Amino acid sequence: MQNWFENKRFFWATMLAPTVWFLAFFVAPMALVWAYSFGENAGPVNIAITGTFGNYAKAFRPEIIQVLSDSVVLAFIATLICLVLAFPVAIAMTFADDKTKSWLLLLIMLPFWTNLLIRTYALIAMMRTEGFINFSFAFFHNIAVSLGFNLGDYVPMELLYNKSAIVIGLVYVHLPFMVLPLYAALDKLDRSLIEASLDLGAGHMTTMWKIVVPLALPGIAAGLVITFIPAMGAYLTPDLLGGPNDLMIATLIERQFKRANDWPFGSALSFILMYVTLIFFALRTFFEARGGKVSAH
């Protein structure tokens, strides 16, 4: 700290680029969108910033509330499934030897190398009526029939174009977002605590619940937030995998900016999504602060 004044020039030399970037390409556009959310359409291209709350009022129409709550529920279910699936993976990664660990990490990162669109279409190829899953089931079904079981004709499962398809898609896409923070938290965990717990007679499950999970809570919280937020704002997945009843908020926003050409309403919806996100961040901070106090006692 005593070098602060001396280093000021160095500080600004390094900070200038990120600051300019942040202001020009993050703060300014967001401010613009925020301003639009209080505007009205004045002709096909002009938006008058009138300070109206009309756009936010529109968002309280029942169908919009429906879409918003559907988005929250679907994202929440997907996040919970991610947590259940990711925790054992993160544990396995933590306790694996270095070589296996790096392979596991690579496997987790691998999907990021492929475009989301391609991955979603791969899911469609798996799940559609004439997809690989139904093919496999039909195959075993026919074997069973040929062995004399009277099962009748195979009726393909309707896997696509419904809410479960969206949840499967969201879990598929967002699982790495859950694994990585969990792994980061568990990797820092003091192993001697686990050994102590086991030595002192606690079983593996008890050790897991009473020692590992509480210590990993910050990682779990980070994972929940970092998974839930993009899942709620997911655009491609619900659009491609969802059925006639499944509209999520991102698609709704996209339509306002494009087809409806109603930028003020689209901006308001975007910011509502942002406010919801902020609420979840606030909750996280709140729980962390509380958790901190508990451990301080």
Place this chain on the structure above:
Amino acid sequence: MAEIKLTPEETALFLKGNSRSRRAFMAAFGATAAAFSLAACSKGSAPAAKDGGKIVIEGSEKAPLKFYNWDTYIGETTLDDFKAASDVPVEMTLFASNDELFAKFRAGNPGYDVIMPSNEYVTRMAEAGMLQPLDHAKIPNMKNIAPEFLDPDFDKGRKFSMPYTWLVLGIGYRKSAMKDGVAPDSWKYVLDSDQYKGKISLLGESMDLFRLTFKYLGHSVNDYTPELLKQAEAILVKQKAFVKNFHDDNGQDLLLSKEVDIVIEYNGDIAQVKKEDDDLDFIIPKEGSLLNSDCMCIPKGAPSPNNAHAFINYILDAKVGAAISKTILYPTPNAAAKALMDDAYKNNPIIFPPADKLAKCEYGKFLGQEYAQSIESAMNRVRAAK
């Protein structure tokens, strides 16, 4: 037939399955068609010969022409031929949807000379003051355009636009899946019936879907009253229970993979998949349908308006137009170009549906901002309804 090789971009577009796909698909389709029509018409057919094969552009700006087009939507050598004939190079960039085009011009012309909006967007952009009137004296090849395309409602007297292609919505279906072999000749089968329950895919594009529902209810696609909108909304909410999904202009793909048996799609898309599976077919329902037409326009503030006029005139030339149609295989409004095409294209009943059916089809009009927004809200209610 030889395997069609798609470029990575085309594959991506195909996978994305949105409005671009229809053009990417057609390009792939066109690639084979071009292959067997090459014998009839040698590659790089001669450009409009004027002044010894050269086009002299009066007052040419001597700058490259900036052309904003849909993907895979131009002849293979069209742009090079134009450069050879006129010494004006063409720089083409691509857009994926009319909404993208419109959004790009909201803050003024970013420097384009020729753009390609669809029918109602011509109106919308003209109303927003984004287009400049065309000087018909500089486009003598306008004479090649079929008369029915010369005075459309969306651009009376062709003040702002010249037609490039047209297409029509209808019902694509799997013949063997139709009950009693009856062709679905009414919108009823997709919009108001449980006969093909769970095997129906509707167009996700809200405006067009509502317009077709108006048509089914016996109205013009451009009839709009709040009562009619409410009625259409009720029909769609009811029908939703029998619908598999709202597709993103990839209905032909759903049909081909047997995910559904009956879809609302464009004629060109179904023509393409019919090549792969002859069990598919296309019909324009008896109530009539919705036409679309992509048009060349010159945006206001275009740096090279004289070159732009010359380019539009060049595209409307019979041979040039035919060469483009051979690649993209869309229905062409250019009568002189169509006359030069082979029978496989000219007599394809899906690409060129019967005239009596087309007579009942209409263009969608741009009826103002509020109209678009009320349709969008109605669609949201349809999608959110339980």
